Amino acid sequence: MKRAERLHALxxxxxxxxTRGVSAERLAGAFEVSVRTIKRDLDALENSGAPVWSRPGPGGGYGLAAGGSLPPVTLSPAxxxxxxAAVSAAPDAPYADQAAAAIHKILDVLDPATRARADELAHRVWVKALPASSRAIKSALDEAMADQRVVRIRYTSKDGTSTDRDVEPVLFAATNGxxxxxxxxxxxxxxxxxAVPRIERAGVTATACSGHTIEEVGEPPAQARPVHARAVQARTVQPRTVQARGPASR
Incomplete structure (x- = not known):
């Protein structure tokens, strides 16, 4: 186990x-390192801002003060x-902007040396950015989904017909890229x-959705999962639905 991982696990x-605390000997045994190493790790946690307390004598040990916050997770530059790279390479994914903001919060608390190495490595990864108009549409769709409000869109079907529609967002799904x-x-x-690329305009209204559910869309196929239950491998949703007719064209 790398030291950064051990510090977080510790x-x-x-x-x-x-409030019971745990002895340095027990911690050393749990992580299969020496007591001296554990005490250095405890010092490192305390120096990073973790509210570590110690109680000397028989029955003593170490613990974290109640209500104290843990130090941020340490990442390697890679x-x-x-x-x-994962967020930047998928700028059209739902909440990609929010994910990017969250990642930058993590980067902001990295130690200066790690941040510098990460910045240098990031210059070696290039991605194609979305145009501003697409980002504005995505932002409106993301907001409508999160707040469960009706979104008004201008939509162009495959045959080139454009219509204005009020849509109650139920879910986002990815298929065939x-x-x-x-x-x-x-x-x-x-x-x-x-299809999100065929939405020309989008604006969130003040109208709340009426309560249509995911069950009305239908069950996803066996190889599809909601993102909270996804495995490490990338998977996409195939549009197999009960009432839906696949991508809208009319």
């Missing part, structure tokens, strides 16, 4: 010990750039799949 073990907004179309009075 802080978690101290937190779980509560791990930091991997997060940046393209993102879709799946929602209840008030114009067609049915569930529809809207």
């Amino acid at each position: 802080s978690e073990m101290l937190r779980r010990s509560g 791990q930091a750039v991997a997060l940046l 393209q993102w879709y907004l799946v929602g209840w179309c008030r114009l067609r009075n049915a569930m529809r799949w809207f």
